[in-house]
Every structure is written in C-alpha cells, then in structure tokens.
Amino acid sequence: xxxxxxxxxxxxxxxxxxxxxxxxxxxxxxxxxxxxxxxxxxxxxxxxxxxxxxxxxxxxxxxxxxxxxxxxxxx
Numbered sequence: 001x002x003x004x005x006x007x008x009x010x011x012x013x014x015x016x017x018x019x020x021x022x023x024x025x026x027x028x029x030x031x032x033x034x035x036x037x038x039x040x041x042x043x044x045x046x047x048x049x050x051x052x053x054x055x056x057x058x059x060x061x062x063x064x065x066x067x068x069x070x071x072x073x074x075x
C-alpha cells in the first residue's frame with residue numbers, strides 16, 4: 001500500500017513554496033519603487049540625479065529575496 005507521504009516528497013514541496021512566496025514580495029517592492037521613481041522623474045526631471053538613493057533601497061529589498069533563496073539550503 002502506498003501512502004501519500006511516500007508519494008510526495010515534502011522537502012521539495014517546501015523548498016518550492018519558500019522560493020515562490022519569498023520572491024513575490026521583493027518583486028512587487030522593486031516594481032513599486034521603479035514605478036514611483038519614473039513618475040517622480042516625469043513630474044520633476046531634476047530628481048534623476050538622486051538615482052543612487054533608489055538603488056540602495058532596491059539593494060535592501062533584493063537582500064530579502066537573497067535570504068529567501070538561501071533558506072532553501074537550510075530546509
């Protein structure tokens with residue numbers, strides 16, 4: 001008799017869920033930052049010289065995606 005626990009490898013399923021859910025948040029965050037930055041440049045073109053600040057915030061958000069990716073090796 002084959003049980004469901006034997007047929008489904010739950011570790012692989014857990015890793016897939018961690019990566020999938022863990023990358024959704026940073027992707028939405030980076031998209032919102034990019035959208036708002038482009039709107040700000042459209043309204044005030046002098047703001048474009050402060051692009052470095054936006055890159056720092058994007059790097060911080062990408063850190064969360066990297067932590068989600070690194071957590072699959074811990075599981």
